[in-house]
Amino acid sequence: MEFGPHLMLASLEGAVIASILALTAMGLSIVFGVMRVVNVAHGEFFMLGAVIAWWVASHVGGHAAFGFLAALIIAPLFVGAMAAGVDRLILKRIEYDPDRTIVGTIGVLYIIQQTTLMTFGPDARPVEAPFNTRLALPWFEWGENGFAMFWPWGLSTTSYKLFVIVAAAVILLALWMLITRTKLGLIMRATQQDSETAQAFGVPVGRVYSWVFGLGAGLAAIGAVLVVPIQQAHYLMGHDPLLLSFIVVIIGGLGSLPGTVIAAFLIGMSDGIISVFFSPTLAKIFATLLVAMVLVFRPQGLMGRRAP
Amino acid sequence: MLKIEHIDVAYGQVKTLFDVSLTVGAGEILCLLGRNGAGKTTTLKSIMGQLPLSAGKITLDGETLSDLPPHEIPKRGVGYIPQGRRLFPELSVSENIEIGLMARKQGRDTREWVLDLFPRLRERLKQQAGTLSGGEQQMLATARALCLRPKVLMLDEPTEGLQPSMIVLIRDVITKMRAEGIAIILVEQRVDAVLSIADRVAFIENGKSVETTDAASLRADPAKLKRYLGV
Numbered sequence: 371m372e373f374g375p376h377l378m379l380a381s382l383e384g385a386v387i388a389s390i391l392a393l394t395a396m397g398l399s400i401v402f403g404v405m406r407v408v409n410v411a412h413g414e415f416f417m418l419g420a421v422i423a424w425w426v427a428s429h430v431g432g433h434a435a436f437g438f439l440a441a442l443i444i445a446p447l448f449v450g451a452m453a454a455g456v457d458r459l460i461l462k463r464i465e466y467d468p469d470r471t472i473v474g475t476i477g478v479l480y481i482i483q484q485t486t487l488m489t490f491g492p493d494a495r496p497v498e499a500p501f502n503t504r505l506a507l508p509w510f511e512w513g514e515n516g517f518a519m520f521w522p523w524g525l526s527t528t529s530y531k532l533f534v535i536v537a538a539a540v541i542l543l544a545l546w547m548l549i550t551r552t553k554l555g556l557i558m559r560a561t562q563q564d565s566e567t568a569q570a571f572g573v574p575v576g577r578v579y580s581w582v583f584g585l586g587a588g589l590a591a592i593g594a595v596l597v598v599p600i601q602q603a604h605y606l607m608g609h610d611p612l613l614l615s616f617i618v619v620i621i622g623g624l625g626s627l628p629g630t631v632i633a634a635f636l637i638g639m640s641d642g643i644i645s646v647f648f649s650p651t652l653a654k655i656f657a658t659l660l661v662a663m664v665l666v667f668r669p670q671g672l673m674g675r676r677a678p
Numbered sequence: 679m680l681k682i683e684h685i686d687v688a689y690g691q692v693k694t695l696f697d698v699s700l701t702v703g704a705g706e707i708l709c710l711l712g713r714n715g716a717g718k719t720t721t722l723k724s725i726m727g728q729l730p731l732s733a734g735k736i737t738l739d740g741e742t743l744s745d746l747p748p749h750e751i752p753k754r755g756v757g758y759i760p761q762g763r764r765l766f767p768e769l770s771v772s773e774n775i776e777i778g779l780m781a782r783k784q785g786r787d788t789r790e791w792v793l794d795l796f797p798r799l800r801e802r803l804k805q806q807a808g809t810l811s812g813g814e815q816q817m818l819a820t821a822r823a824l825c826l827r828p829k830v831l832m833l834d835e836p837t838e839g840l841q842p843s844m845i846v847l848i849r850d851v852i853t854k855m856r857a858e859g860i861a862i863i864l865v866e867q868r869v870d871a872v873l874s875i876a877d878r879v880a881f882i883e884n885g886k887s888v889e890t891t892d893a894a895s896l897r898a899d900p901a902k903l904k905r906y907l908g909v
Contacts, residue, residue, distance in 0.1 A: 556777065557780075559769060559773075563766045563769065567765075570726050570728070570752055570758045572782070572826075573781075
């Protein structure tokens, strides 16, 4: 395959990674933005989403689409509810103290991970995609006969991968509408800016925190359900999403939603492209280097505001 | 109407209020006076439930506020204008008002009412609250609290750092609210401002409410001011 088609293929892979990453990182970003909690267990909520997706899909009969659809609804709800429980049971008890929440969520990380290992086991398990048609992609070239379109061998994607990109875009748009256009979003933003005053105006801050923590984990779980037909469910699969989400959130600017999307795109695309042309390790090196550069030259992130 | 009975309050291990008792009735302005750090702001915060009481209770029309979770207290009709205004700086003027309206599910007519009180805000509905001038921010903080249609309105140094014309405006609104039958608790540093507007004055010293007197008798005989404030 020539360079052009190859690059297109790599970009498509990158776009899929970026879509999943945008969802996952958005969850982390919202939780940090509103609650000022650094959720180290975020990757495990992602993993749990994938594992539950496998469990649901393997218990629902009929066409693969039924199982997948059920997973897409049940997994985020279950993970979200569980995260809300973690908020009530642990984060609230330690009064959202920044240091203690980090230690607390590290504990949650290991509890979820090891419980999954003991129940789900160490195997990687696949979930069947609801549809997975191979779509050949054309390429254009100026040849001997002028402008020509042809179908290079190996240049293809699947309908499912395109679906992942569209689904992520739709969910992010819905989230944006929720935050900027609804009363719920207004309450979230008010709590983010001044929780004490929000409470003095009738906002049940404790309940808002539980919902936000659940929403953040639920977003990670949605990302995981979307990815699990491409990448199998495994009890250690939470590491990379956690690392990449942190990278994205730092580059984008802590708590800035547009920044998070832009950074997810940047990191996802570069991860996809560098992985295809060079190696996945180099992609991680590049991403971490980018973080270092951002921290040195623009510590508030691309879209973040400087602390006043 | 609002009764504070023998409350003790502590910030962690440090006790800041001892046996504070106050009452304020409908259509009355009670002023809290005291030196810096005497416990005036702490008293207001305890009414809002932001600090836990270790003794005593606070009631509004017979209902015990101090047993309620903090976010329920504004819903009983307590409007709070905190020190430093504490707007939601990145929300628009309109959204700040919306937060106030949501607390007691007030609608369009209340919104119109507060915007008529502060026409300046109507011109700036889309502007971010953090970019308003100091006077406008105080208007918005007041409007936001009035959006609750409060029974009790608490103002913590509302005229701090404002130009004289703004101070007059805020004071006019306070007296207008008194005429509407709202019970008002005012924390104020400037004694002259207090004496001209207050019905009663409560002195707080070292976390204790030491004395409550009529503003009228204080105007006639300012000796107590000297004793409690050193002015």
